[in-house]
Amino acid sequence: MNTVKPWQSFCTGMVAILVFCCCGGTQAAVIDAELETELEAHVPGDELQVIVSLTDKVDHRLFEVLDRRHRDTRLFKALKEKSAVTQAEHKTFLKKRGGHHIHELLMINGIAVTARIDVIRELATHTGVESIRADKVLPAPAVSYGGPAKPQWNLSAVHAQDLWTLNHAGTGVVVANMDTGVDPNHPDLAGKWRGGNNSWYDPHGEHATPFDSSGHGTQTMGIMVGGDVSGTPIGVAPGANWIAAKLYNDAGMARFSDIHLAFQWLLDPDGNPVTLDAPDVVNASWGLVGAAGQCITEFSADIAALKAAGIAVVFAAGDNGAAPMTSMSPANDPQGFASGAVDVLLGIAPFSSRGPSACDGSVFPKMVAPGVNINTADLSSGGLPLYTNVSGTSYAAPHTAGVMALLIDAFPNATVGELESALTQSAQDLGVAGPDNSYGHGLVDALAAYQILLGGTGGSPPSIGSTPVISAVQGAPYVYAVQASDPTGSAITFSLDVSPAGMKINATTGEIAWTPDYAQEGIIAVTVRAANARGLAVTQAFNVTVARTNVPPVATNDSYSVIKGGALTVAAGGVLSNDSDQHRDLLTSVLVQEPSNGSLKLNANGSFNYVPKAGFAGTDRFTYRAHDGALYSNDATVTLTVSANKPPVARNDYVLAPYRDKTAYQARVISVLDNDFDPDGSLNPASVEIVMKPSKGGAVVVNANGTVSYMPKQDFRGTEVFQYQMTDNLGAYSNRANVWVNVY
Structure with a gap:
């Protein structure tokens, strides 16, 4: 998947904070x-x-x-x-x-x-x-162009030509992509479109036949099935035919519903259950960008349905590397099969997303394939070159999908599980020994996978014999020990296909552990999977009914201050602002004990008004409880500190004023309060008064906003001084302050 702009959304965004409404x-x-x-x-x-x-x-x-x-x-x-x-x-x-x-x-x-x-x-x-x-x-994935590279290095790296020599080039196999479309006129792709009204799907209704304005879908399809018209082969499975679902409109956007509809179309392209026209392999070089390291299961059921119907699905791992825990959905879905990218030296591409999977903690990606400087088809219109070099996990995934097409040509009876198992078991180990969260199981190897399938996997999947535990209580541990057996005695690996937040399963023992939080109640869906070493698996789906356990809210002490002779008004929220309820129920405040030295009105929404008794200064208190509609909290104490009013402080001012001759004169407006303050309240601008007139015959007028207009005496030059004072909002007087005016 190529790096693109952050996830865009009409009317909605990726909001991570759970918001609980007051609805039913x-x-x-x-x-x-x-x-x-x-x-x-x-x-x-x-x-x-x-x-x-x-x-x-x-x-x-x-x-x-x-x-x-x-x-x-x-x-x-x-x-x-x-x-x-x-x-x-x-x-x-x-x-x-x-x-x-x-x-x-x-x-x-x-x-x-x-x-x-x-x-x-x-x-x-x-x-x-x-x-x-x-x-x-x-948003649609963007094209990410690469640099020059040795022709066919990518095909050699996955040993595609080795299967061609065995007469397995994908003949009779149908591949599909879910992408920006496909250019049907490209000489390496034109003759390979299956054709008919069951071979092209545009959920937006913009194009009745194949079309691609971006080039991304043409490039991925070229890697899967492109030929050698240029003299150099570009596709892994050149004998296969293709169909396509154009996920994105011409503006480069797709709604989630468009993607669901595309999956639905792939299950039965002509919508007629009588005919069998579904593809064998689907390549999905896209993902939920902007959500690296998250598990988003929006398309889990779609993927599971295709695989159950015998349709293999390959996803691009994402271009969110090189940091760990950057897996992308739906590639990291337990049902997904993700391909990371390597370069010509088989080193992991810096951009390739790393594991583990955010969904189940498993190794991510499943495997890697060439994804740096890949030669492939490009748009044939607009005077552009017919071929280009590209880089990204978008271009690694089609290699894996193409190899699957080769294997289906050779082994048409192989199940999706057998194909995936053969690929992971035969992968060329890279990086640290064994599966890891950079290379997965290793590099795709078509010939090695062919040899495993040639030996025949066969067999039956495991079976689950245990009965699910279907009830739980909020805040209490839930445990279900899944018991499964394999007819061949193979080791079994357990995973969760569908699970609520916080639920974990031991991959070896099958024990499911979970403590439902207070936001989880009612019916919760769970699906557990048991797979053997050959990739054959069985799932068990069940619902857990979580019973609500109400617990009292918790009230926390509060403290406020008010000036002697004043009043304290606290807005909605108030004393409840730092209280909590595990169910996030709406809380109301209930008075328990009145204050001793003042009058109080406490409202249900936590707001209140307090007026201390005349002349009182010191500490007053009242107590209340929070109520969630059923249970009361502990008693919480609200401490009210009533302090004696401190007078405001007036500071001297130093200003300039122009010389006044016989012409009209604009008074100098002086903001005398700008450098004054009140330590425990606010200044009263209307209280400014002149307590000493200007010393050199000038004139001053106090304005309604607390400023002073000054005019010097005509023909006066020099320094003149006058004094003012004011009060705070409770009527306490300040000191007298000088205003020095230098008339120049």
Whole structure:
């Protein structure tokens, strides 16, 4: 993935702080925190684009393809049937309430819609609605040009030509990319487009046939299937055909719903379950930029569905290196298969993102491939050269996808798990010995993977025999020891495909440990995976119901100061500002003990007004409790320090004034209060008075704002002085201050 501008979004951003609203409990559990922030910033009649996920899901495992030669469309049919049954009432509601641009998102059993704020909030209360989140916008990856390099070094590095000599160049295999499009007129790609209305998808409706204004998608496709029209081969699997989904519009933007729709199209391009026209391999040289080191599972279900249907998916690891923990979603998804980038010397590219995975802590990337100074196809229009050199993990991933196409040509019955396992087991180890978080399992090696598959992996996946623990309590430890066995006795590695924040699994023992926090309640989805050394895996999906445990809020002591004879007014929040509630419930303040030396009005929102008794100076106190609607906090003491009023301080001023002759004269305005101050209150500008007139016959007038207008006596030159004093807001007088005026 190439380095691009920070993640852009229409109406929403990557807000990391959870915001809890005052809406009903059902809404709070359903509406995503980031979306809630956006909703609160709009009025009810405003419209936003959102994605609605429903609770009732299709279990992909029931339709997993175990032999790619017998791929079918049972999963697609099941997804359509589930959508028809569960989405109908919600779509009817949305249409009646003015919702528009409604799209079915089959893979997640969801709906993309543009709707008013009030409609979104009402939808959140409907039974069967799992979550509502913003339909965010993702910018297209930018082209990253490289420098000159030895021709074909990248193809030699992955041993692609070795499989060509064995008559496995990808013939009969269909690859797809999810990118900026593809130039259908490029001589190395034109004859390889599968053609027909099931071979091109533009969710934006801008182009009915293949098109690419950026060049990025053309470049990645060139690495996968490009030929040798120039006299030099550029593609890993030149015998394969291609189809493409244009994720981004011509302005370079894609909404999350566009990406969901593209995944959906790839599962069954013509939308007809009777025909089998899905691709064999998908390359995804894109990611959620601006979110390095985060685990964002927006597209987990889409990836899982493609893989269950026998479609391999390869992601670019991201260009967020060289720091550790810079993995990018969805490449770091437990279902993802990510490629980092190496240079001609097989050194890790500085930009290549490093692990471990932010999602499950596993090694990231899965492996590496050439990604520095790669010769590939470029746009054929506009007088540009037909070929260019590029760098980025965007260009490493198509090498891995191309090698998968070669292996599918050789072993059409191999499952996605077997392909991935063969690649990781056969990878050329680079860097430190064994898998690491720079090179992953190592460099892609087509011939070595071929040799592993030639020996036959076969076998059955592990089985999970334990029953999930399906209940938990907020603040209490949750433990589930997953028990799995493999028919061959192979070691089993455990991971979590779907899990709430804070849940961890021991990869060796299978023990899941978690302590639900006070923001986690209700039904929480979990999917655990058990995989053997050959990459064959089984998953177990279940829901954990988390019971709410209310605990009292915590009130913290406060202190305030007020001047003797004055009054103290504290705004909303007030005494509650430093109090807390683990459930973030709305708190109110309740008075326990009145102050002894003054009058108090304490409001429920924490604001209060306090007036000390006349003549009182010293320390006064009152106590209160915070209430969360059910439980009271501890008693908190508010200390009120009543101090005697200190007089204001007036300081001398030194100013210049021009000579006054017989002509009209503009008075010199002197801001005498500018250097004065009050140690415990504020000055009263209206109180300024002249206590000694100018010493040389000049004239002064006090203005309403506390300034003084001065005019010297006609024909006077020299220094003149006058005095003033003022009071503070409580009427205490200052000292007398001199104002020295030098008339020049």
